[in-house]
Amino acid sequence: MTRLYLDNAATSLPKPPAVYAALQKYVTQSGATPGRGNYREAREGGQLIRQCRQRLCQLIGATSPDHVIFTLNCTDANNLAIQGLVRHARRNNPHAPIHIVTSDLDHNSVLRPIRDMEQDGVTWTCVKSDPVTGVVNPADIAAALTPDTLLVALTHASNVLGTIQPAAEIGKICRARNVLFFLDAAQTAGHISINVNELSVDLLSAPGHKGLLGPLGTGVLYIRPGIEHRLDSLRQGGTGSQSELDTQPIQLPDKYEPGSHNAPGIVALSEALAWLLDQRIESLRDHEIELNSRMLCGMQSIPSFTILGTHDPAARVGIFTLTHDSLDPHTLATILEDEFGILARAGLHCAPRAHSAAGTDASGGLRLSFSAFTTIEDVDRVLSALMHIHAAAPVVIQ
Numbered sequence: 001m002t003r004l005y006l007d008n009a010a011t012s013l014p015k016p017p018a019v020y021a022a023l024q025k026y027v028t029q030s031g032a033t034p035g036r037g038n039y040r041e042a043r044e045g046g047q048l049i050r051q052c053r054q055r056l057c058q059l060i061g062a063t064s065p066d067h068v069i070f071t072l073n074c075t076d077a078n079n080l081a082i083q084g085l086v087r088h089a090r091r092n093n094p095h096a097p098i099h100i101v102t103s104d105l106d107h108n109s110v111l112r113p114i115r116d117m118e119q120d121g122v123t124w125t126c127v128k129s130d131p132v133t134g135v136v137n138p139a140d141i142a143a144a145l146t147p148d149t150l151l152v153a154l155t156h157a158s159n160v161l162g163t164i165q166p167a168a169e170i171g172k173i174c175r176a177r178n179v180l181f182f183l184d185a186a187q188t189a190g191h192i193s194i195n196v197n198e199l200s201v202d203l204l205s206a207p208g209h210k211g212l213l214g215p216l217g218t219g220v221l222y223i224r225p226g227i228e229h230r231l232d233s234l235r236q237g238g239t240g241s242q243s244e245l246d247t248q249p250i251q252l253p254d255k256y257e258p259g260s261h262n263a264p265g266i267v268a269l270s271e272a273l274a275w276l277l278d279q280r281i282e283s284l285r286d287h288e289i290e291l292n293s294r295m296l297c298g299m300q301s302i303p304s305f306t307i308l309g310t311h312d313p314a315a316r317v318g319i320f321t322l323t324h325d326s327l328d329p330h331t332l333a334t335i336l337e338d339e340f341g342i343l344a345r346a347g348l349h350c351a352p353r354a355h356s357a358a359g360t361d362a363s364g365g366l367r368l369s370f371s372a373f374t375t376i377e378d379v380d381r382v383l384s385a386l387m388h389i390h391a392a393a394p395v396v397i398q
């Protein structure tokens with residue numbers, strides 16, 4: 001039985017072939033640390049890393065490659081954005097209150113840094129999403145803003161419900177109220193078109209290894225030019241630049257990128273971005289909506305399963321979290337793997353409040369997530385497996 005990987009919301013598999021080729025080429029033919037020497041290998045590595053920043057800019061409508069910061073993953077980027085802003089505000093005015101607005105759809109990589117800073121007096125408001133549509137109402141965000149609000153942090157699409165959030169409207173509200181807007185694009189980058197200017201984004205994080213189709217160990221934080229003056233670095237160290245100083249350089253990207261880069265990962269991510277730009281995000285999105293429609297339509301005839309979130313295929317990314325009338329999500333994941341070779345993820349998906357909002361916080365759900373390489377045949381295989389489980393499972397008398 002061939003195995004069908006459908007945990008692309010955790011990390012995408014497979015990657016475009018050029019990604020594997022670039023990884024292998026870098027580690028076997030160069031292997032140098034970019035920015036740390038003036039020999040050819042180091043120079044070429046530096047150029048490849050710059051090319052990756054440029055491609056990322058092209059993908060998100062940004063203009064300054066220096067404002068694309070490489071991170072370890074999306075969690076690292078989220079920590080830099082949230083903690084870096086708070087740290088700067090605190091240093092500037094140690095006694096001024098700091099308030100953050102977020103939503104119940106946010107991932108623990110946003111919630112946990114905020115909860116941690118609560119101990120230092122940071123306050124926060126968690127806006128509730130609509131229990132039926134899974135969408136955060138921009139008016140509720142506006143109502144949550146106070147004169148002390150520094151930042152609104154929003155997940156662009158829920159990693160549990162798949163629902164795409166009205167980021168442009170929320171961005172506009174933030175800009176008008178002089179509040180910073182940080183968008184966690186972990187589940188949208190590479191899936192839907194993103195233009196940081198149209199979304200009025202001040203900071204945008206993305207993992208390199210999910211929808212952007214790069215390798216694990218890559219992530220990015222885009223910083224709107226000018227915002228770096230309000231964002232402190234969290235780590236300091238060697239950058240290969242201004243080495244006469246024992247203080248952190250202030251120019252970008254060095255300010256936020258101390259230490260040696262994950263050069264093989266970034267060079268491979270660059271190839272993934274080239275692949276995405278070549279395929280065009282709009283076409284990939286059309287394909288994703290087609291997969292969503294097939295899944296939603298097929299699930300209508302499998303009544304023992306419930307899909308969390310909206311049933312509008314164009315209002316969600318290809319993430320489907322399901323519950324079953326009688327089988328718990330972990331049992332479902334085991335059956336899917338053992339009997340059908342389908343790999344899905346059961347549990348709370350590091351988003352406890354999103355599951356509370358959906359009423360699934362006790363044992364979570366079973367998540368199946370698509371990628372650019374998922375086919376209609378793959379979706380049909382899932383539907384057929386779920387139909388088998390439906391037919392074999394004990395019937396629940398309501």
Ligand SMILES: Cc1ncc(COP(=O)(O)O)c(C=O)c1O
Pocket residue numbers: 009010073074075076107109155157158159184186187207208219
């Ligand atoms: C919405 C969201 N934000 C952040 C992350 C963290 O990403 P990473 O695994 O790259 O740290 C995830 C991962 O699942 C996510 O879904």
